Amino acid sequence: MTFFDSAKKVLQQNIREYGMYIALFVIMAIFTITTKGTFISSRNIVNLINQTGYIAVLAVGMTLIIIIRQIDLSVGFLAGFLGAIAAIAMADPKVISNGLNLPVYAVIPLTLSLGIMAGLVTGFLVAQMKIPSFVASLAGWLIYRGAILVVTESTGTIIVANSAFNAIGNGFIPDIPDIGILPGVHKLTLLLGVLAVILLIVNEFNNRRKKQSYNFEVLPVEIFSLKLIFLAAIIGGITWILAGYQGLSWTAVIVLLVTLIYNFVMSQTVLGRHIYAIGGNPDAAELSGISVKKLVYVVFGSMGMLSALSGILFTSRLQSATTTAGTLFELDAIAAAYVGGVSAAGGVGKVVGSIIGALVMTSLTSGMNLMGIGISYQYIVRGAVLAAAVIFDVTTRGKN
């Protein structure tokens, strides 16, 4: 088999997975041309990533929710509400009457725990009371919407003065001391990028070797090298763009960590397998000794935690908690998951896909903003892209 034949075969077999990356690439290329390069500038890319952050973490949680055939509409306002709670908890009682003046290292775990608890409540309604999640979380949507208004009633927008907290949404990782080489480049970011590429290559080689030791089929060596070069180039390219500005932002670090952890859990662990099994056929999963109830709690709990994280990222990015924080986040997260290839029928979807989906959606917003396209048309374009992505997904799925 020639190189091109095998390349074609690999591409055909994985078209659904690669399709998203290609779409993201095409969208970015188009905006780079139409904005004469502004879109791909370091500054804009950093902005783009920070803007995607609070939707991306929600999309990760939503992926799991949709995989187990549920939905959670409450996450947007839950994020907004918990963001406000975090802001109040940190606030000085002299400025905000009910402020608690808590330090940031206490506020973050506190907010995340509250998120988990909120998620478990939805989980309880769904798993124990057997209420359809659409209804249970719609109730949550209303309740948290009201709760935001209650806590911000007396004060309106709550300004966050804590600089450590605000760094989460706006700051960058520190650099190593200047040693004279590469001036104007963020060296720690560069170093991390190089490290990531090395880890990737070592990991891929290990996997390949293990597969070979079991005598399993592996990618032909040319395709394998091409894949490695391609992935390394992407990581390298992004690293270079980021290092050219202020380096890796804290938001990016958080999103990367969340993605890595969730991706690992979903693809490599027993827990992840059980979650997919429940989505594929809950009755069969139950009879296979998997406790569906327990996992519904786990998945909604995780969603609650990620909602809290999203609230923290958003509040920190705005450096304040507003009365409208979280509006429509849930729909953006759901759209990101669907663009990223999650199936509405359950049991199918990848965390990384949803992150790419979130990037696609924010790229559209960011690119169209730069081009000066009005908000009304932005909605229409994003709706069309969502429909197109799902159509592509459904048609390629049928063929396999």
Place this chain on the structure above:
Amino acid sequence: MNAPILEMKNITKEFPGVKALSDVSFQVAKGEIHCLVGENGAGKSTLMKILSGVYPQGNYNGDVIFNGHVQKFSSISDSEKAGIAIIYQELALIPEMTVYENIFLGHEIKNGLLIDWNETIKQAGEILKKVNLDINPATKVRNLGVGKQQLVEIAKALSKDVKLLILDEPTSSLNETDSENLLALLRDLKHQGVTSIMISHKLKEVIEIADTITVLRDGQTVATLSKDEVTEHKLIKHMVGREINNIYPKREHKPSQEIVLEVRNWNAYHPTLGRAILKDVSFNLKKGEIIGFAGLIGSGRTELALSIFGNPDGYRLSGELFVNGNKKQFHHPQDAIKTGIAYVTEDRKGDGLILIQDVKQNITLANLHKISQRGVVNNNAEIQVANQYKTNLNIKTPSVEQKVSNLSGGNQQKVCLGKWLFVGPDILILDEPTRGIDVGAKYEIYTIMKDLVKQGMSIIMISSELPEVLGMSDRVYIVSAGKIAGELTAEEATQEKVMRLATN
């Protein structure tokens, strides 16, 4: 022989990695009952799906000639228009709708823009008479047994003015009486001029009813026999390509006297049905023993198995359950599995398999921990395990990474079995383990069962096929209306005795 109503010529159909049909030719004469037999994965269902337009023109090679014309169906509705109706292996009725709604679903009788319900009900009544079904057309399908549902399916086909009726394993989930009814109905329809094609693994009924039989093996036609020349022995030989003389392997092994499972005064109440489904059931199972649960469909055998296996449907239970002499209470199937009990469900698609996942994921699902370290699954070990079961159970699939939904019915059943063997249970409950399985594979499964009990496993077999229960069990319990109606040893048990206990 009458003029052919249907001719399929040189049909070839490939799936990625599988040649399901190669150059098959198939002829059906007008007005006959034509049976199609063959091993699991031989291509029977695929051939019928081509005929009925599920796989559209261009998706396969060859010609379909129906009623003298070359047909180019591009969907099921095309073939329906031509007068072909297919009834699938799985029933496709809508449980929450009434019988008359189901019958006319998709081709409603209209009066202008609106549905003419009065006419619908009247016509439904007439069609139900044709299929010898004496029920109120306004009954909800949910409230009918499988046998009656099957008849409603046929009524639905008849309402479309069918010339050729295709039935894919129609009797696989019916009891003897319902099967008899169905076969009688097919004969009736034949006199009314309807041609039928029936796929079945039950060779006795095939021989009883068929005018002509076509045997497929590995995607090829190996024989077409007329009813005068056919014997069961001949059929089996054509199907599997070798002789099988005694389908039930010899019992060489004597079970021990040690009791591994005992149930005493077991009662179950179904909260949604609002009635008792098991009444004062007591039985025991010894180490290395196969016990059979015989009885009519709906007699409560599956419910008994579920109530023991962690009670996932939440029946209210009373009574005692002992495993190896220890009193147990299971709150979840998980508890039962941990205690060494496995349950292979009767409904493999409904609650046995995860159809969208592949063979390997299905096989390892109930025991992922065995191939995991600290919660991380070893993907390579998983492939190895799956391949091992693929070989041992002779599962026909191009690779263990094939989606289970793409496997033929019998091979799906083997995947189910593999999944539970991988759990390594001491007590294996098999619920209709050979439903939809060909004779060759049945023999394999029986042989596996014998091997397992020899190694000390104990097996409970629930089966509605009496010969199988009698051929395999050391002891038979007869269940009737949620009660144990009797217990017979292998020596005592005969078909008549069991039937008498089961039906009174």
